[in-house]
Structure formats: structure tokens, C-alpha cells
Amino acid sequence: MSNPENLQYTKEHEWVLVEGDLATIGITAYAAEKLGDVVFVDLPKVGTSTTYMKICGEIESTKSVGELYAPLDGEVVETNDSVVSAPETVNSDPFGAGWLIKVRFTNLPELLTVAQYNELTGEA
């Protein structure tokens, strides 16, 4: 699954879709594949503050635990409840229905471009 052009990325394998002051955040297909079948997702509550590159949630597979790093400072305004009840969505549609949280932010830090992220994960 190739990394969408319209997203920004972190070196910890989050993707960020920026629309105005709202950022939709998930983990990349690369991260989901490395984790294996996701069986449990622990997301921050709505209203929680996020801090740039601080852990704000967990994604567990049968084999391991992946951490969700906040790609920016802000406040969680929505979490994806359908992913909590069906964690396998993170594997089946990581860039779409498998989104995790929406964060309202004031400052957008410098994130990786799709080209930089492709380079990081060794994808063409």
C-alpha cells in the first residue's frame, strides 16, 4: 500500500491529514504491517492535550505493542470508536477507516513529506 501524497508523516510512522486547524491522525500501512494483526487500540480521551512526539496511545498486535506518538501539540476533539471496537481496521484500511484521532492544533510543526517518509521506509 503506497503512502498517500496528501498526507504528512512522522518518523514514528504516524500520518497526519491537515484540514484547517484540524489534524486527523493514524498509523501508516508500513507501521500496521510491522505490528501484525492489531487486536487492541488504546486512544486518548476527547479533551486530552497532546504534546509533539509524546506518546498518546497504544496499538497492540498479537505479537507486540506499538505506541502512538502525537505528531503535534493540540487537543483531542474526536477518537475513532469504530477502530476501538474493530481494531483490525488499522490493518485493512490504515489511511482511511483506520484513522485514530482528530486533534485541533494552533501550530503545525515540520513533519515529513511523503517523499521523506518513503525514503525512511525504503519505499519507491
Next chain:
Amino acid sequence: MPQTPLHAEHARLGASFTDFGGWEMPVRYTSDLAEHQAVRESAGLFDISHMAEIFITGVEAASFLDYALVIKSSAIAIGKAKYALICNEAGGIIDDLIVYRLEENEFLVIANAGNRQEVVAALKERAETKGFNGVEDKSDDFALLAVQGPRATELLQKIVDANLDPLPYYSIATGNIDGVAGYLCRTGYTGEDGFEVLVPSSSSVQIFNALLNTGISACGLAARDTLRLEAGMPLYGHELNLHVNPFEAGLGRVVKLERDEDFVGKEALIALSTKDQDTVLVGLTGEGKRAARAEYKIYDGETEIGEITSGALSPTLGYPVAMGFVRKANSELGSEVSVDIRGTRLPMTVVKLPFYKRK
């Protein structure tokens, strides 16, 4: 990093790889859960060629193994197998093994990949002590394929000339697999019926593909780990290590103390068998979806009483299962403990192993 002769086949099937016991092994092909389920409901194929095959041959083979291991290998009938441990003088576990008796004077010992050098070295050293000269590590000559699941025997039979049905659990027979002579061992590490098929490395690609063509699904080590955990089977490096003795690991029944001959570790093991163990290995189950994983601490109230050795959200059962060592006083079935799961204490209950038993 060493690779098995089937590495290119795994890559062709789209496997992700992981370091296991120093080997680059397929961790999954598509989905851990689907591969796990294939073994529970149908049949799965695992490449376990990283494991070590050590042949013990000679008129003194049986008496040598009686000395080298904690079991009485001389009592194994030809064509049968036994789970075994190789211990050091202090009674610590060097590895867990399966010993197959091929002939009156020929045994096959299968050891874990990560312990191959240690086991071969210990066997050779013990052989030298006994003036025995029949220990041969033939791991590189063989590929080992595990075919496991309720349909394993039926599907494997399609490419095997020998009649598999009458072979009992923990037995070994010779046969042609896709026309190639090999060994058929009715053993496994998944809690299901099935076989471990030992074939020449040079024919392994052909046989691997012939097995896939019968409808058996390729499965990776991730599924193998959750399968063996549900079946309550120990994994060396997790439940077992040099500083664990067989009695605390719940493997006291494996050690044959009541025999006249000497064996390595005998004195220490006799002493350990009568002593109260400080900690013992238990099974734990929890509620919800968060797994207790290896190295997480176990508590009784605020007192730390042990550590998890393996744990996962059980794919078959749907709740968290784990194994771990706890203080003897907390090891009774039904004991309530808590586990620190990355900063959150979650309750777990001591239960009888295995978590899963086939019908």
C-alpha cells in the same frame, strides 16, 4: 544471519521476517490471526528448519543419553519419542528437547535453534567423559517442516506413501514424502494433531511446495508462538533458561530421578526435587483485551511476586492469557494477582495449564 533452505520460498509468499534464535525466519505471511486460525481449524505448515538435529549413534547410544539427559532414553521403544531436558550440573536447563529412538542404537535429538551450539557442546563433552564417539550434529543436512491442525494428517497423507493414521502421538516412522525419503514424527508445538517432517535440505523446496499444494496454509512464527502459548507449552528463553530448574518450571515429571545410573545434574536435581521452590510457573488469564507480556511484573497487592514470561491476547479464546513465575504462596489455582501493564495494574487469575486443549 543464517537462513533456512526455504528462505526464498518464504520471500516469494510475501513473508515478513524476524530474528529468531539467531535465524532470519518468517514471522507471518499475511495475518498472524488467520494463520493461527488455520492451524486450529484446518492445517498449517511451519518451516522449523532452524531447529537442530543431532544424531546419537552406536551401541552405547542409549546408555550415553541416559547419562547426558534427565530422561531414561534407554526405556524409549524403537519408533517412539519422549520430551526431554538437558541440564547442567546445577540442575539448570540448557535446553528442552525431543528424543526419538530410530533404531536400537540410533537416536535423533531435536534441540532449539538458539541452543544448538550449547547442546552440541554439552553432548560432545559428556560423550568424551563417557568415551562415547557417536554425537553428530546434522542440522544443516535437514529441513524440518511442521504440519499441524485437525486436517494435517489427512492432507499430509496425500503426498506420503506410509500410512499415517496408525502412528501414535510421540512416535516416528520413515516414509517417502513427495517421493523423498524422510522421517515422519507425530509431534508438534501447537496443541493440535500433526506431524513434524524431517527431510533432506536439498529436497525441502519441492516438499514445502507439495505440502502447500495439498491445501495446507503457510504459517509464520507469530502464529506458532500464540498457538504454543494457548497449549501451555514452554518456550526456551521465556519459560525456561539456565537459571530455571525443571521443578519450578512444572517439568518435574520429565526428570527421571529414580534410576540407578548417574546422569548430569542428578545430585542437584534430587536436592531441588525435595526443596520448596521459591517461585513456580503458572498460567494466568485476564479480562478485556490488553495482554500481559514478557517481563511485565506480577503483584499481590503492592508486593511484587513475579514476572510474566509469555503473554498474548489469545486468538482462540479472545481473552488475555499468560505464563509467568510467581511466589509459591500465590501459585494456587484461583489466586488473584495483578499485572503491571505499562503503568496500569490489571487483575489476572491463576489457572490450570493448558489454556486450550483440542477436542
